[in-house]
Amino acid sequence: MKRLLPCLSIAPLVVAVAACSPDDDTTTWRDYGRDVADEGGGPTDEGGGPIEIVEARDMFEVDVDGDGFSPATGDCDETEPRINPAAFEVPGNGRDDDCDGGIDEAEGCDCHPDPNLPDGVDLCDERFLLSWEDRCFAAACGSGFGTLTRFGDPSNGLAPRFGCAYTLLGTAPLDIALCNPEYCPGGRRQPGTDYYESGWFDTCETVAHESDPSPSGSDGALICDTHQLVLRLRAPRNAVGFSFDFVYLSTEYPEWVDQGFNDTFYAILERPATGERRNISFDEGGHEIEVDNAFFEHPPVTDLAGTGYDGMCTNEDFTRTVCGSSTGWLRTAWEIAPGEEFTLTFSIHDEGDGIYDSTVILDNFQWSPDPVDPGTIII
Template sequence: MSRFALKMLGIAGVFGVFAACSATKGGDNSFGGSETTSSDGTSQGGHGAAGGDSGEGGIAIETGSGGGGSQPPCIDTPGVDDDGDGFADPEDCNDCDPNVNPAAMEVMTAEGADPVDEDCDGEIDNIAGTCDENLLVEDPDPMSAVRALDICRNAQGPRDWGLLGAAWVRANGTPLTAPTNQYGIQPNFGPNVSPRGGDRMLAISSGRARLPGQTGACTTESCNGHGLGTAPSGFPQSVTGCPVGSSINDDVGLQVHMRAPSNATGLRFNFRFYSFEYPEFVCMSYNDQFIALMNPAPAGAANGNISFDSMGNPVSVNVAFFDVCEGCPLGIADLLGTGFDTLDDAGATGWLATTAPVKGGQEVSLRFAIWDTGDQQYDSTALIDNFEWIATGGTVPVGTTPEPQ
């Protein structure tokens, strides 16, 4: 039976959120496909870490271990790497603290703490700004998409932290070379949704990553894209009590390869998910999905995916965070002017935050991807923004939580 027939019969319309998923956690996901490197090779300013108000593109918010306060006494032997961070003095400006060296990121000093020059550049709390102003919606360069995520610093050597490469891909990592309007760099998403960091945010869609009135915008709830795709291992991910489709269509993604600062303990980014499938097609085999595959996958990831709710549900219309719709806690204001407000019933999440642990100096890849499940109808769009390294110490969990709206 077609989706249209199902909708007319009212078979769907299940509004509940379903607990638990059957996906195996802690799995790995290989990242296929090529990556492009920065064309200019310049080192641009980094962006903030989680934990509070970062100010204008701040790299971190509070002092982490080694990020402030007095340091324990140690013996600083000239020319010897006393703290074991890979750097010896005079290159290391504090060889008694492994969180201070030229490969570290600057951490904003907490109130009452002693200021520290974490990156040994001779300046304290020199936090760089963002880098996504004046980007065009239709810009096809994956490096521009990375800037829209507020990833601004390019790694300048084998020990330096920052961006190592980026590429447009299909969901399984296969390179995507043809221009497409399934991704776009947006200054807003309607009048009520603004970027969480900087001036722009990235939109990826199983339909069109365009707003009404923009060139290439979709004028129905379903616009075909790249057609049949190959899902990453373990996907589409099932939700307990719901059927799951076996095929994906119109998949598109951005893969980003980075090296973490030597004092980083985690990463963080914001996203939202919009879908025409809500509420008619909740808990059906057609449910589109958004994923953020991390490699190497941290413990607790679901098939490598780090964006899921507390019950392990993948990001789809079954996720626990669907709060934007008629009668939902956040109402319909964030649907206005997006195209999801006029064409059909639709819903969305509010802003969400995904975090995951990393090791200092670790190379990591993130693949953000979205697709239609089971058919090419009733498209979905994800907004992604405000990537940050976390260098405030402590243990960083893997998973997703709602943000203050």
């Protein structure tokens, strides 16, 4: 008769197989790789026949918890399916979630001298970041992307949320020295720093439905100076959600609210498995992160000193003395399936014209092992 042994212990470093007597709790441990039954002195079943013993080396290749990994392929805990080499380290839980031999607390990956755009967002694990690219539809492509340890004055309210730096996407050059002097009197970002040499329309177009950055389709608006960061990701096996933090700044606010100059930031999620393609960052009213949005601080609360988004109003008839503002720090969270591959595109553009500009700061991308409430909140 052939039977599998009822006693199995798989530990991180030791695998053992035991024969258990049905009549007592005596356990006989087997030598690794030997078949005692063949030697004539092994255990027998109730009928006197030998029991076929499963060797330890065979059990070493068994995926007991069904997570796609066995001890032979790096699984260090066959009692917990959320612990395996395709998991991420959950900060503070005291466990080696990814089976790399250590309890690794989260650390920023943007503290080296030359962080790239995903580094600034704190996405640097190649197991989960499959690829990335930056896209630009403007005459001065490249100068609207960057990573900084602080945007503006060192003492303002825009310190990184995690690590040493963050990533910026802007419809104006991040370096004020690159702005068009005609639209940057006195070296200030206001009243605008359009990407053009001779006119607006070399970087602006009334976009067709298929090329509008909006997932919901074109509304016929003039779209200018689009900058995008495209991230192709694979969710860890122990993740059921993700989140990221951001601040949206614009010189359009407040003097051009409800005037059609509705510069916009999208976080576009594309999930091939479900066919979903949608913007996941919006206010309680369902509005995208735009100038006409409930998250803007009025009057400004966040200190924006040195960013250029704290400048004087450009409209002489406007009664306020300071124009430009931001949302303050926000957090968007969304659900995802463990192991799912998906694309997340951060996109920003000027709307209505390319003159008055906007910027988004992105930081602190995090995976979540627990269910999240989809949406955007103030933090």
